[in-house]
Amino acid sequence: MEFFERFAVPHPSPAIYASMVAIALTSIAIVIGLTYFKKWGYLWREWLTTVDHKKIGIMYMISALLMLFRGGADVLMMRAQTAVPENTLLDAQHYNEIFTTHGVVMIIFMAMAFIIALMNFVIPLQIGARDVAFPRLNALSFWLYFMGAMLLNISFVIGGSPSSGWTSYFPLAGNELSQSVGTNYYMLSLQISGLGTLITGINFIVTILKMRAPGMTLMKMPMFSWAGLITNVIIVFAFPVLTVALAMGTMDRLFATNFFTTTNGGMDMLWANLFWVWGHPEVYILILPAFGIYSEIIPTFSRRNLYGYNTMVISMVVISLLSFLVWVHHFFTMGQGALVNSIFSITTMAIAVPTGIKIFNWLFTMWKGKIQFTVPMLYALGFIPIFTIGGVTGVMLGMASADYQYHNTMFLVAHFHLVIIPGVVFAMLAGLTYWWPKMFGFMLNERIGKWAFWFIAGGTCLAFFPMFISGLDGQARRMYTYSEATGFGIWNMLSFIGAIGLAIGFVLIVYNIYYSTRYASRNIGDDPWDARSLEWATHNPVPEYNFAITPQVNSRQAFWDAKKKGHKLFKGGYKEIHMPNNSGVPFIMAVFFFIFGFGFVFSMWITVIASLIGIIACLIHRSFEKDHGYHISAEELKKSEVELRGAK
C-alpha cells in the first residue's frame, strides 16, 4: 500500500474525483470505440507511425485545440472564483494549481503546438518541398511534445499539480516549499516537450535553408516561411537554456543539489535569470509565426502585394536579436539598481520600433487595396487595434521606474494577454480557417466563423481591459480572493463575463468544425481564396507527395504571378518520387520517454533505468535499420493527378 500512497492527490476535492472518473470513462470509451470500429490498424498506419509533415501538423493542431480547452477550463474556474469578493468556490491551493497549469498549458502545450502545427503543415508547401528535411525526426518531435503534454495533464489526478506559478520561481518551487510531486511534473514534462521543440527548430532551419524550390531565393520566400526561419533560429538559441535550467531544477529537487536553493551557496535569482533568458525569446517564438500568418492573410484579402517586404524581413531579424537582450525587464524589481534597469529599459522599448514598422506595413498593404472581410481577415483586422493596445502598454511596462508599480499586478496580466491573444490565438484561428481547405478539402462556414470571431474579440476586450484599472488600483496578480473593501469586485466580474464570451466563441468554433464537416461543399477547387503563395498551387486536400512536379519559382508571389502574368510553375513531365517510409520508432521512443518522465517524477529509479534502456535501444535500432523509403512511379503519379483533377 505504501507504494501506491505516493500517487494520491495531496489536495483532493469532488471536482478532481469527478475528473478522474471522466478520464477513466473517456479512455475506456476510446479503446472500445477503436476496437468496435476496427480502427486500431488505421490509427497505427495512418497516424501513429506517419512521417508526413501534413499529418503531423494536423496532429499538432488537434492536440493544441485539446490543450486550449484544458487551459480554457482552468480560466473559467479562475475567473469564476475571483468574480466576486471573498468567494469560496476554490481554496487557495486549488486556485494556485489552476493558474499554474493554465500558464504552462497555454504557453507550452497550446500556443507552441499551434505555431508548430501551422509551420509543419504550411512551410514545406510554401517553399515547394516534398516534406521537411528529417521526416522521422519530425514525428519524434511531435510525439515528445505529446507525451510531455500528457505527463503534465495527468498530474492533477496522480500525485498533484504544480502550484508555484508557470514561472516556478525558486525557492518557492524547491522541495521545502513545494512538497508534492507537482513541480517534478513541471520540470519533466517541459523537459520532454522542450526536446521535441529543439528538434523541430533544427529540422525547420535545415528544411528552409536547403529544400526551397528552384529559383526561390531567400528574398523571394513567402513571409510566413521567413517568420518560420527566424522563429526556429530563436528556438535553437533559446531552448537549450530552458533545458539546462530544468535539469538543474530537477537535480535540486531530486538529488539535493544546490543550484537555486538559498543556502549552501545556491542562488534563487539564477533561476529567474535563466528562466527569462529562455522566456523572453519564447514570447517572440510565439509572436513571429503569427506575424508571418498576418503577412499572408492581409495581402490575400486586400488583393494586393505585401507592402515593404524588405523592411518586414529586416524588422523580424532585429526583433529576434533584441529578444535576447531584454530578459531583465521581467524582474526590474529584483534590486539590480538604476544602471542595469536603465539599460534593459531602453532595449525593451527599442523592440517597439521594428514591431511598429510591421503594424504600419500591414496598414499600408490595405492602402489602395480591395478589402474582403472574410473570417481570417477579420482576425487580422481585430489583431491590429487590440495588439496595438497590448503593445503600447508593453512599452509602458518597459519604463523601469513605472514598472515598479505595474509589476506583479493585473495591469501586467492585461498587457500580456492583450499581446498573446490577438498575437497568437487570433493568428492561429485565422491561419486555421485560412489553411483549413488545404488540410481537409472543404471550407469552414463563414457565418458561424464570424459569430465566433465577434465573441472572441469582444470577450478578449471585456476580459482584459478592466484589469488595467484594477491593476492600477493595486490588485496583485495570482490572488485567489480579495476583500470587498478593495473595490476590485466590479472589474473582476467584468473579466468573468468576458471569459464567458471567449468560451462561447471557442464552442462556436468547435460547432463550426462539426457543422462544416457535415454540410460544407467538397467542390471548392484548389484556390478558394484566390491566394498568392505556392501552397495553393497544389490540390485540396494536398496529396501525400505535395507537388507532382517540383515547382520553379521566379518571383515573390509565385502562384499569383503564375495566375496573372502567366509564369509557368510546373515544367517538364512526371518523374518518379522518392518518399520516406512510415516508422513506429518515434512513437515507441516517446512512450519510453513518457515512462521515463513518470518514473522520474516519483523517483522510481528502476522504471527510469528500464525506460532509458528502451530509449537507447530505439536509437540503436534506428542506427542499424536499413530504410531506403519507397517510390511513387511516374505512372502512379499520372493516375493520381488525373483523379485529383477529375474530382472537380
Place this chain on the structure above:
Amino acid sequence: MKLKWAIIGALITVIAVLTGCEPLTVLDPKGPQAQTQADVIWISIAIMAFIVITVFVMLIYLLIKYRGSKQPDSYEPPHIEGNKVVEAIVVGIPVLIVAVLSVVSVKSTYEVEAKPEGYGDKEPLVVYASSSDWKWHFSYPEQDIETVNYLYIPTDRPLEFKLYSYGPITSFWIPQLGGQKYAMSDMITTLHLGADAPGEFMGRNANFSGEGFAENTFNVKAMPQQEFDDWVKEVKQTAEPLTEQKFDEILEPGHLGQLTFTGTHLDFMPPPEGHHGGHGADDKKNSHSSHDSTSSEQATQEEHEKEAAEYEAHND
C-alpha cells in the same frame, strides 16, 4: 490634435467616472517616489494614446475607403513595393518616441532608486522589512522596536527599507508611497520611499508566495515625527521584549494579527547583509550571539552606521 486631446480627456473622464471619482491607488500618490512614478505613468499614457489613436484612425480610414464592396468589380489593386520616404517616417517617429521615453525612464529610475528629494538633509529612517510565510516583520533598529503586519512611519522624512525574506521571494509594495521591490532570503535589497502627508495606506506582498499569498498584507500609517516618537515611547513602555524563542514561533507558516515588541530580531538573527549576502560561510545564528536583546541598541546603531557607510561606498 484636437481629436487627440478630446479622446485623452474622454479617457480620463471615463476612468474617473468608472471608479466612482475615487482616484486609482497608484495614481493617487502620497509620497515623492510614488509621485514621480504617477507622473511617468501619465506621460506614457498620453504618448501611448497618441500612437493608439494614430493606428485606429488609419485603420478605420483604410477599412472604409478601400473596402471591397465599395469598389467596382474590375478594380485591380496596384503592385506597390515600398517607399523609402514612408519607411523612413515609420522608423523615424517611433525612434523619436522611444528616445524621449528612454530619457524619461532613465531619469525617473535613478530618482526612485535614490533617497527621495525634498526632505533637505534629514537622515533617513531605516526600517528592516522582512517577510515570512505569510507575514511582514518591521524592525526599527534606531528605535529598537519591532512590529508584525503593521508599519508606522514619520512623514516628511526619507524612509529606507532594507528588504529580505525568510522563505520564498516576496515583493514589498505600498502603492501610494512608491513601487515595489523584491525581498529575498540570500541578500538585502534597499527601497527608498517617503510619505508627504499623514494617512493610512495599504501595503502588501505583491509576489506570489504560496498558499497564504492573498492575505499577505500589512497596514501602513504615516504620522508627523512628534506623533511617531510618542508611539515609539509608548511601545517601549508597554510592549513585551522579542525573544529568540518567540520569533521562531512567529516565523512558523501561517497568518497572524498585528504584534508589537521591544527589541528586534536583528540582534539574534541578523539579516543577510554584506557583499556576499547569505552566500558567505558565516552561520546566521552564531555571529551575533554575543549581543543580548537589551544592550544591543548601541551595537545595532554601530552596525547600521557601518552598513550605511558600506552602502554608500558601494554606490559611489
